[in-house]
Amino acid sequence: HRTDSLRPPPLHREPDTLLLVDETSIRKRHRYVTVLMNGDTGEVLAMVPHRSEAALSGFLAAQGHRWCRGVKVVVSDGSKAYAAAIAKRLGHARHVLDRFHVIRWFAAGLTAVRRDVQRRPPGSKPAFDPEVFRARFALMRRPDTLDGAERERLDALFEAHPRLKAAWDALGELHGLYLAKDRKGALEALDRFADIYGTGDIPEFSDTVDTFLAWHHQILDWHQAGRPSNGRIEGTNNLLQVLRRKAHGFTNYDNFEARGILIA
Template sequence: MARAPRYSVIATPPSERGALMTIDAMTIRLHLRRMRVVQVVVDVIERLVVEVADGRRVVRCLHCGFATGRVHDQRRVKVHDLRTQGRATTLQWVRRRFECETCGERFLEDHPEIILGRRTHVTRRLARQLVKDVSVMSIREVSRRYGLPWHYLMNLTAGWSYLVGRHRRRRRCRVLLVDETSLRRGHRYVTVLINGDTGETLGIVKHRNAKALSGFLQHQGHRWMRGVKIVVSDGSKPYRKAIQQHLGHATHVLDRFHVARWFAAGMIEVRRRIQRIAPHGSRPAFDPDVFRSRYLQLARYDHLDTDAIKRLGEILNGRPELEAAWRMLQHLYGIHVAETDEDANQALAAFIDTYRDHPLLEFEKLTGTLLEWGDEIFAFHDTNRVTNGRIEGTNNKLGVLKRIAYGFVNTDNFAARAILVASSP
């Protein structure tokens, strides 16, 4: 038996397939596997409608498994397809209902290139394009472009996102990155989890408490959790509680960026106290030199050029408390700048010596934080200097996603789109 052609070519009725093509016969290529063109129904500038049918003559019964070729009846199903030369293309699929010659049962045929929905049907290649477009546009824009219902597109995106996320979570995760991001700042937050080795988003979980993170970890199973060797998070106590409960065997690292913000907070408070030179409401209320150099005071010394160092020296000169705060901040920066754990301990010792000579109240809270989180901070040197940098990049992409969608009300919809969009390889 001759093999069926790969592409749909001749638009002639089935009864005339063996006859010679007439001079007015139309030829069209759909490039759909195992699909035969019956006729072109509509061929105008703005749209194209093509009637197609499955190229098979014999199928397997869904009930008994025996082959049958007896067709009981047929119906036409509207299927949306990719645009053809800029024209909206619709397929009228002649879907046959077979009657099994062995068991007598009736069943409808399926096609591997067609995805059947409840009311809306699309080709598989259009579904792939829809998922790509949703990554850069809002669901509403994609809906208007292709003339498809919003809910169908959202369900299609959610289904594909579920498969992608499940595939990612099946693989071993050695470094787990955990952070939070806001759906609505001050009101609703979600927990973001990323594979630190691949940069792939593993999941978006409602809320930012211990229960949220624990639920995600428990759902992965003990085998998956045993594969996690390093966990990086911010200074969240609920996260630390969940990590100690489920990933106690892993090394917990406090993210360098969040620690640096803690370090800088003491310097900022000292600067705010010193810069005020008049009561509130007066002009000028702040020392302009101290205020204008606020970002310069927070910079690492090794990142400054000669002119910046000279300007900083002029600001610190004559302000002993501000100078002491700046020196303590530089020593704290040295904990992460250090190449080895020994050098980091020396930087911490230098901070303690400076704090003893200048016990500023603004740094008192920071000393308690260092005692509470010391193991997680210094674990940075034991784990090849791992950070949450990838997850911060992912959070930036999530911010873009929220702007594209004009905000999210449904957390599940946000999570579905985030898994497809926000990965930082």
Template sequence: MVSKFLRVSWRTVGAIISRVVVRKLDGLGDRLDGLKHIGIDELSYRRHHEYVTVVVDHEHGVVVWSSRGKSAATLRRFFEDLGEERCAALESVTIDLSRAYIAAVTEAVPHARLIFDRFHVQRLVQDALDETRRAEVRAAETEDGKRALKGTRYALLKSPWNLTDAVHQTLAELEQANQTIFRGHMLKESFAAILGGR
């Protein structure tokens, strides 16, 4: 898109990007020095068919390393570039729930505190609540009971600050109709508050 808009070849765009990156990085020294708290995630490109692993310095909010791929081998290369001494200085690593990343981090820096991204953890809680709701729908004895519980999915997933009067009413009725689902909902909200999402 950039090359079409500017009417230059993609190689020219790439060369410009390379020069800007070098200029912006000049004078920053070795970005891998002094790392204590890092975050690791993957970014997709080419319509989600290709991935890049990105490592961020949490203290300074800057990208310090990136490489193609999202495997444990990709992340191991980062720790190899970091070296033993700088790996020993890491205090915490924030990642998503990727098994590959978990394996690479626990292997390279077992002493560092492993922190899971709260959005991924919150998603697990929401999925568990939805599975509980579906199980309760299946267990309902009447069609009216099933229908009433099926209509609660949207209300259960809403954030408390976005609740309309109708959703408040649905949750109030749910508290009377099904304590199991309502208790799951309250646990989800408590968990979100603990994670800092409320």
């Protein structure tokens, strides 16, 4: 049975050059499946039980050497288990991290700075600066998406809190990794971020720096890989979660896969 093995049968089809990999839950916060999609056509290839290295590695091994050699680019989130399976079975392909997950990692540094800046001395009421707190969503936006009034509001905030301005500028340069036209432009944006971080004003970005160093190949290869995205598979995961909620959860992997591939 499929549920008794981590190595499903082969697809008996031509290989896909762009492979998207992500996870979704079969029961909320309990059981997960690994979803694999053809990034060119949007076709769901399989939903493999579990989200482990063994699950993904077993699926890829079952497809055979010829199918695996046909995969040129793989897009995933920052799962170390998926990264290990991809390195083992698809070492020839470019492994790229989905930019949505990367930007979320980057934004965590700004969030940490904002939370520190908004705190007031013990005993103060309210316990945090309301102006800084209200600006939390505007701070997450890129400068080119702000209108005049929003930019003036942030400029006033930055005048009162210079460290917040440094953090916002740093996040803007990290956005530049993806806004750049090519890898060279991305490296230039990275240099500008390093200059800001090097001032020592935003130590909260240390985790961001460590994360980037751990995944720099998968982040910077985005340009050479054709700027791929996991957007298609994220949309399919939304459909799968609607299916799960309608069924009040699934207990059988095969049933979830059959229904999931049917609607997707």
